[in-house]
Amino acid sequence: MDRETSTSYDVLERLLLDESAEPTSLPLSLLQYVTNHFSLDNQIGSGGFAVVYKGMVGKGMVAVKKLSNTFGLHENKFHEEVKCLINAKHKNIVRFLGYCAETQGKMQKFEGKLVMADQRNWLLCFEYVCKGSLDKHITDATCGLNWRERYQIIKGITEGLLFLHEMRILHLDLKPANILLDGQMVPKIADFGLSRCLDFDQTRAITENLSGTLGYMDPEYLRSRQIAFASDIYSLGVIIMEILTGTKQYLDDDYVVESWMNRLDASEGRMQLEQVRVCSKIGIECMNLDPKKRPVARHIIDRLDKTTSADYSEEICIGSSSFELQISLPREQFGERIEKLGAESLQKTDVKEHSILEDVAERLEWLHMQESQLKVGQLPLWGVQDMKEKVNRHRANNSSSICTGFSEKNILDIFNTKTRSNFDRNDRRKSHFINIFRKEELLPIVRSSNQIGTGSFSGVYKGFVGNALVVVKTLLSGNMLEINMLENEVIVQSQIVHKNIAWLIGCCLEMENLMLVYEFLSRGSLYDILHSSSKVPLNLDVRLNIIEESAHGLAYLHSQAHTKIVHSDIKTASILLDEKFVPKISGFGVSRLITRDNEHAESVIGDMNYMDPVYLQTGLLTEKSDVYSFGIVILEIISRKKVSHSNNSLVKCFVE
Known part of the structure; x- marks a missing residue:
């Protein structure tokens, strides 16, 4: 160890011991020394633009983030990250110790000749957080972290975010992978690579390039490229729902509370029940598509504080x-x-x-x-x-x-109100009538023993009506968003008759929650066939046929149906297969009947992994939006790789 490295080593060791010490500039030689020259044995993580190494400093440990792809990355971006980190001092934000920004000349071959090129070394040094990232700890409500831990994590993340916002800092990439947990499971927000510091009187800004993680990015930011404090609040809402349920999707608060009933501590059950419900409501409010209707971090903290009181x-x-x-x-x-x-x-x-x-x-x-x-x-x-x-x-x-209010939709004349004869799944009616079922016919099917799946908002059951095997979909709750989606599904599918579209046979209007009846497709979803643990063998001919037949169904929606229909949620999970592997497009809950003056969507709903970037940025919804999603489906079928796998994007990997 040379003198400079030795001196800076002492400085870093004192930094670790003194939490009030300010971050400082650190030489490359020191960071090489503590990480054993960035050895593979010391590597603890990697992303698209950086690799993280563990370093030993005396009896303590640090984490060194080395930007691995600085080509094309503007120097100001690195400066912005360092500036945000220096200002971000809080118990729920990973502690920043220092930075390195050195440029070295290095001989490299260019067009067959040796030339001297500048090699930029940009590194950041942090405290080492021993439990790793939150995404490795999140499971559903049946196992993993107990409620007390999850509640404190939610509160800690929000307190860290409140501090950032008070310091005029936008994180812009909040997700479980960027939240670290220490030995006491205290959450610490990390990775400020996309962060922005706003001026004192500034509340929003416009970005030239979209960046972030789909699924956690604010739809308004995707649409307008406008960033604001509400952008982070949306990401917080997704994280809260993921901590509560293990998934990023919207779920009704009653459903979330019920899923926690068997795990809550009996001695504190009343308070914990209320905490679960409040956190669920906060998560839903944070994910409101209208940024103006989202709560601010201070308001969220106040609500969380109230639930810790016994007299609430x-x-x-x-x-x-x-x-x-x-x-x-x-x-x-x-x-x-x-x-x-x-x-x-x-x-x-x-x-x-x-x-x-x-x-x-x-x-x-x-x-x-x-x-x-x-x-x-x-x-x-x-x-x-x-x-x-x-x-x-x-x-x-x-x-x-009728309590659902759905009978008003009969002005479309889509219901078959005449006496219903036995239907034959192989003899699909050419009309658009939707059969009306009595609740006595469907209630025996809707039992836990018959359940074959759960959608974002619905339970799915299999059973017989007469001699026909059918699938019944029923709402998990009476939430208006869920009701609207199922009602929309009936209206859209009443316009469709095609061999590659899943057949909506009918519905029941007598129940509090709407029930829909579909043909039963024995092979299930294409997603499960491609990616389940027991993969079904599919030779190339079968896969190509699935692609071709699905394309026929999509073409029918766009150009042959009575009214042009944009599905807007095309993905492998929305393609079902019968016993002969014939594909049938399903899942029309967010579909749109398109007219020339009705192509701009008021809100963006669907799976972000498949969503057309043009639609995300502009809100313009056309058949080309479906075609983009279908292109991703084709890649998924050919490669049998998930759209998002091992922190990589299938589309990005394919393009590269």
Whole structure:
């Protein structure tokens, strides 16, 4: 070790011991020394633009991030990252120790000649965080981190983000892979490679190049290239939902709470139930497609703090176009307030309002029951049963109004209201009528023993109606987004008759939640066939036939259907296969019936891994958006590699 390296080694060792010390410039020779010249044995991580090495400094450890691809990366970008890191000092942000920015001349061959070229060495040095990144710890609610750990992680991430925003720093790449956990499972936000420091009076900025991680990137940023504090809030919402459920998708808060029931500590069950629900609501609000409707970090922290108090209140929002009310009361007063609301609202004529009140009553009754099972102590919910009976009697007297409101869609004349004869899956009707099923026909199918899958918003069941084997899809809850998607699916599929489109046989309107009935396709989804642990052998001819037949179905949607249809969520999970491997496109919940003046989408919904960049940037939805997604499907079928695998993008790898 030479003198310069020895001196800087002492400086770095003191930095590790003194948490108040400022980050400093570090020589390349030192970082080479502590990492054993960046040996493979010391490598602990890698990404698209950097490799991370573990380094030994005395009895302590550091993490050294070495930018591996500096060609084409502007020097100002590195300076911006260093500036953000120097300002980011917080217990929930990985501690920044120092940086190296040295340029060396190196002889290299260029067009057959040796030339002297500048080699830029850009490195960053951090504290070593022993538990690694959060993505390695996230599982569903049935195993892995307990609730206390997950709650503290959510709160810690939010506190770190609040500090960044108060310092006018946008992270712009928040995701579990960029959140590290120390020995006490304290989360620390890391990787500021895409960060931006805003001026004091600046709240947003426009970027020239889109960068980030699909699935966590704000759709508004993808559409308009405008970055703001709300961009980080969207990413936080996705992370919260992933911590709660193990997946990045939107799920109703009742479903999330129910999934945690068996794991919660009985001694603190009431408070933990409320924490789960509040975190789920926060996650959903953060993912609102309208940035103006997302909460700010300070508001989120305040709500999380309230749930740690034993004497907490619950806030329930009841709303419709003509009826809005917000309740924020101690739990023991809920029953009295709901009974009063029920009595008052029965004077109104809107059945939807009574249905909303009934949902609130059922939710309170459910919470009461769960608390009783957890032996937390029963709370009086006076009048709930009485109010429910009043609402039910009123709804019985107004039976012409189907509770889902879906019967209004019959103005499209898509329902077959005549007596339904037995249908034959091999003799598909050429009309667009949707068969109406009675609930008595479908309820025996919708049992846990018949469940064959779960979608983003729905449960999927297999069973017989008469002699026909069918699939029944039913909502997991009555969330309006879910209802709208299923209703949209009925409307779109009523316009479709094609051998490569999954057949929607009918639906049931008598239930609280809409039920859809489809033909049963024995091979399941193309995604499962390509990527499940027990892969199904597919020779090249079969794969090419799947591609060709799927293309026929897509072409039909775009040019041969009664109205042009853009699917807008084409992916291998949306392509089902029958016993002969004939593909059939499904999943029309976010599809659009396109007219010339109706091509701009108000919101971006779908799987980001397959989404057309032009659609993301402009909101312009055309058949070319589907064609882009289908191109990715072709790559996936040919390679049998997932769209996102081992932190790599299939599209990016293919282009390279």
